[in-house]
Amino acid sequence: MTTDLKAQADQLRRLHHGPEMLVLPNVWDAASAEIVAGAGYPAVATASAAISAMLGYPDGEGAPWREMFAAAGRVARAVPVPVTVDAEAGYGLQPRELVDRLLEIGVVGCNLEDSDHRSGGLVDPGAQAERLAAIRAASEDAGVPIVINARTDGFLPRSGVAEPERVAEAVRRGRRYLEAGADCVYPIGVGDEHDIAALVTELPGPVNSNTRPGGPDLARLRELGVARVSYGPRFYRQALADLKTAVELLRP
Structure with missing residues (x-):
C-alpha cells in the first residue's frame, strides 16, 4: 500500500509542474468524487467547508477531525486518482499523527x-514554517512524501492584514513555507489579476488560485502562470441551490 501511495504522491506533485494547469473542482463525498474522476480530472480534492456543512458542523475546524477524515477516506476509496484533502489547520494533531491519519x-x-x-x-x-517542516519530515519518514499545499490567509478580511500589505505578506509567508518543504502556496482570497501576477512572479514555487465572478477566468490564470486552481465549496453550494429550486417547483 505504501508503494501505491508513494506513486500517487509523486504523480500529484508532478501535476503541479505542468504542462497543463491542475484544475480541481472540489468534492465532498464519494458520489461527487466519482463524477469528477469520471470526467477525466487527474486528481481529486476535497473542500472542508463542504464536508463540514454536509456533516452538520460549521467551517473552520468546527467538525471533529475523525468525522472529517472518515468522509475524506470514503472519497479516496471511491476513485483511482490521487486525492488531496483540505485538512484546515491540522486539527491540532502532531505532525506524525497527522501524516499517519x-x-x-x-x-x-x-x-x-x-x-x-x-x-x-x-x-x-515562523511557527507555521516549523510545523510544515515537521510534517514534511514525518511524511518522508513514513515513505510517502505527501503533497503539501500551504494555504496563507492574509487576503481574508478576518486575518487582520491591511490591504496594501497583503501581497508582500503572502510572499513573505509563502517563501518560508516553500523553504520548509511545502509544494505549493495557496494565497486564498486573492482575486486581483495584478496581485496574482505578482505572487506568481515573487514566489519560487507553484501557486494555487481561484476563479471568481469579475476576476480572471481559467484561460487568463493559465497565462499568468498559475499552477493549480481550486473551487472550495462552490459546487457543493451550487448543488444545494439546484436542489432548492427543484423541490420548490414541486410545491402546489
Missing part, C-alpha cells in the same frame, strides 16, 4: 492553512 485513509496530499481558529488572525509564520 492521512495515509491511513489513502490520501496523498493536504491543504494546511495558517489561520488560528482559536484566537483569530494568523499563526506566526
Whole structure:
C-alpha cells in the first residue's frame, strides 16, 4: 500500500509542474468524487467547508477531525486518482499523527492553512514554517512524501492584514513555507489579476488560485502562470441551490 501511495504522491506533485494547469473542482463525498474522476480530472480534492456543512458542523475546524477524515477516506476509496484533502489547520494533531491519519485513509496530499481558529488572525509564520517542516519530515519518514499545499490567509478580511500589505505578506509567508518543504502556496482570497501576477512572479514555487465572478477566468490564470486552481465549496453550494429550486417547483 505504501508503494501505491508513494506513486500517487509523486504523480500529484508532478501535476503541479505542468504542462497543463491542475484544475480541481472540489468534492465532498464519494458520489461527487466519482463524477469528477469520471470526467477525466487527474486528481481529486476535497473542500472542508463542504464536508463540514454536509456533516452538520460549521467551517473552520468546527467538525471533529475523525468525522472529517472518515468522509475524506470514503472519497479516496471511491476513485483511482490521487486525492488531496483540505485538512484546515491540522486539527491540532502532531505532525506524525497527522501524516499517519492521512495515509491511513489513502490520501496523498493536504491543504494546511495558517489561520488560528482559536484566537483569530494568523499563526506566526515562523511557527507555521516549523510545523510544515515537521510534517514534511514525518511524511518522508513514513515513505510517502505527501503533497503539501500551504494555504496563507492574509487576503481574508478576518486575518487582520491591511490591504496594501497583503501581497508582500503572502510572499513573505509563502517563501518560508516553500523553504520548509511545502509544494505549493495557496494565497486564498486573492482575486486581483495584478496581485496574482505578482505572487506568481515573487514566489519560487507553484501557486494555487481561484476563479471568481469579475476576476480572471481559467484561460487568463493559465497565462499568468498559475499552477493549480481550486473551487472550495462552490459546487457543493451550487448543488444545494439546484436542489432548492427543484423541490420548490414541486410545491402546489
